[in-house]
Structure formats: structure tokens, C-alpha cells
Amino acid sequence: MADTIFSKIINREIPADIVYEDELCLAFRDVNPQAPVHILLIPKKPIARIIDANEEDQALLGHLCLAANKIAVQEGIEDAFRLVVNNGEGVGQSVFHLHLHILAGRSFTWPPG
DSSP: OOOOHHHHHHTTSSOOOEEEEOSSEEEEEOSSOSSSEEEEEEESSOOSSGGGOOGGGHHHHHHHHHHHHHHHHHHTOTTSOEEEOOOSGGGTOOSSSOOEEEEESSOOOSSOO
16 A cells, blocks of 8 residues: 555654644544544555455454544543544545544534435
8 A cells, every 4th residue: 555644643743733643543633633533543554445355354443443432532522423434535535545434523524414
């Protein structure tokens, strides 16, 4: 996988407002927020899209969901937040490094989009 802006954030080549980090993932505030709280959670392992994950990534994917919970509690949004994963350019993925959007702080409609 080619270097992305997210891999450069992981490597500290580009600054970011980091709100959480552990051995497997890193989370930072989105520079173009779509909600009052908009945090991007990325695995340190380079996976381009969710469809590119495989069985060896199962524990990592679960870890990302649990990390999102920790971030929600840390941010005080545990009662109402949305997790979004886009897969491919056609649905809005613009950085091809798997990431979860943690969104909160406003009302959301259903269905999204």
C-alpha cells in the first residue's frame, strides 16, 4: 500500500490532534469535521479498505471497535455516537487507509447519505 496522509500521521511526519493511541491504532480529530465531534480512528497496520481485511485482521478489527468505545467515553459521547466505515471512492472514501469515523454532537438522520 502506498504512503497515505494517515501513514504519515502515524509516523509523525504530519502533525495531528491525536486523542488516543495504543500499540495497534491511533485516533485524531478530523481537520474537516462533519459533526461537533469527528474523530478518525485508524489501525497502524496499513489496510486500504475494509474489504481488504482478512481473517488475520479479525482481532484488529474488534480492537478498533473497543478503542472507539474508549474514545467515546473519553470524549463524553458514550450515550450517542455514530461509527462510519466507507469502502471505496464511490461511497466517499478519500484516503485509502482503513479508518473509522467517530461522529457525535448533533442529530443524525437515517438512512445516512
